Amino acid sequence: DSGVTQTPKHLITATGQRVTLRCSPRSGDLSVYWYQQSLDQGLQFLIQYYNGEERAKGNILERFSAQQFPDLHSELNLSSLELGDSALYFCASSPFGADTQYFGPGTRLTVL
Amino acid sequence: GDSVTQMEGPVTLSEEAFLTINCTYTATGYPSLFWYVQYPGEGLQLLLKATKADDKGSNKGFEATYRKETTSFHLEKGSVQVSDSAVYFCALKGSSASKIIFGSGTRLSIRP
Numbered sequence: 001d002s003g004v005t006q007t008p009k010h011l012i013t014a015t016g017q018r019v020t021l022r023c024s025p026r027s028g029d030l031s032v033y034w035y036q037q038s039l040d041q042g043l044q045f046l047i048q049y050y051n052g053e054e055r056a057k058g059n060i061l062e063r064f065s066a067q068q069f070p071d072l073h074s075e076l077n078l079s080s081l082e083l084g085d086s087a088l089y090f091c092a093s094s095p096f097g098a099d100t101q102y103f104g105p106g107t108r109l110t111v112l
Numbered sequence: 113g114d115s116v117t118q119m120e121g122p123v124t125l126s127e128e129a130f131l132t133i134n135c136t137y138t139a140t141g142y143p144s145l146f147w148y149v150q151y152p153g154e155g156l157q158l159l160l161k162a163t164k165a166d167d168k169g170s171n172k173g174f175e176a177t178y179r180k181e182t183t184s185f186h187l188e189k190g191s192v193q194v195s196d197s198a199v200y201f202c203a204l205k206g207s208s209a210s211k212i213i214f215g216s217g218t219r220l221s222i223r224p
Contacts, residue, residue, distance in 0.1 A: 002157065033211070043201065045211035056210035090155060092212075099144040099163060099205050101212055105155040 003027065004104035006091050012110045018079040021107045023091030025072055031055070031094045032074040033101055034066055038087040049074055050096075081111045114139040118202040118215035125192055126223050133187040133218050135176075135202035143204040145169075145178055145185040146212065150199045159187075159200070194222045 003026035013019055025032050034046040036059075045058035049068035060066075063081075068074045078085060088108050092101035119134040137145065147159040147169070160169030165180035174189045185202060202215040 002155070031210075035212075042216050043214040045213075048210045058211055092156075100146070100158060100161060101205075102158065103148070103156040 002102040002104065004091060004093050004102055006089075006104040006107050008107060009105065010108050010110075012112065013081060014112055015081055015083060017081050017111075018077065019081065019109065021076040021078070021089055021091075021109070023074045023076070023093075023104060025074070025091075025093030026102055029093035029095050029102075030072065031096065031101075032068055032072070033092040033094070034060075034074070034076050035090040035092065035103075036087045037090060037106070038084075043090075046076070078109070083111050085109065086111045114143065114204060114206055114209070114213050116202050116204055116213055116215035118200075119218050121199075121217070122219040122221060124221045124223065127194055128191045129222075131187070131189040131192045131196075131220070133200055133202075133220070135185045135187065135215060137183050137185065137202075137204050139183075139204055139206055141207050142180075143206045145176070146203040146205070147174070147176055147185070147187050148201045148203060148214075150201065150217070152198070156201065192220075192222050194224055196220060197222045 005024045030051045046060040048056040066076045088106045090106045092103045094101045144163045146161045148156045149159045160171040162169040162178035168177045199217045
């Protein structure tokens with residue numbers, strides 16, 4: 001158990017809908033990262049937040065957005081969902097300045 | 113840009129066999145190198161890491177040595193067990209980067 005929690009574990013929705021994925025980092029970690037794991041693209045970095053501020057952006061679509069709240073939990077919002085958005089979405093956290101990122105169990109999103 | 117190339121799978125071995133999963137990387141500067149493991153139905157777990165040239169990371173009988181001259185970080189284990197069946201990801205994080213860059217993953221299956 002990495003100490004990173006993600007909810008929900010599974011999410012099934014329809015095209016065009018909007019969903020919110022939630023992540024709670026390890027106690028004391030200020031950085032939160034979001035990654036997408038899909039069969040065709042592999043594991044790809046989406047976005048990083050540090051202590052409430054966006055720090056780095058990767059291959060995140062404009063239909064996706066994220067935020068980190070004062071209690072340090074983070075939410076990833078996915079809107080206008082398409083079939084190709086079906087994937088496993090991971091959240092990770094790390095202490096300030098550390099290289100190692102600790103991953104949560106993931107949320108499996110299925111868009112029908 | 114930075115990238116990781118790892119051995120294509122799947123790899124199938126008998127219990128107690130010797131394991132090598134090859135990984136090479138391209139990066140500027142001195143990245144940190146990681147092996148993550150994903151057991152069936154679970155999230156990513158950090159298996160081991162190395163942060164500088166000639167460092168050896170080890171955990172649970174697995175080892176990998178950071179070879180700057182060959183830009184490699186091959187994963188080895190002397191005697192695999194059925195419980196080692198999983199997908200293994202080689203990864204790097206650049207010294208000034210936020211994100212971790214992952215290889216495509218190698219699926220390992222161990223026969224009893």
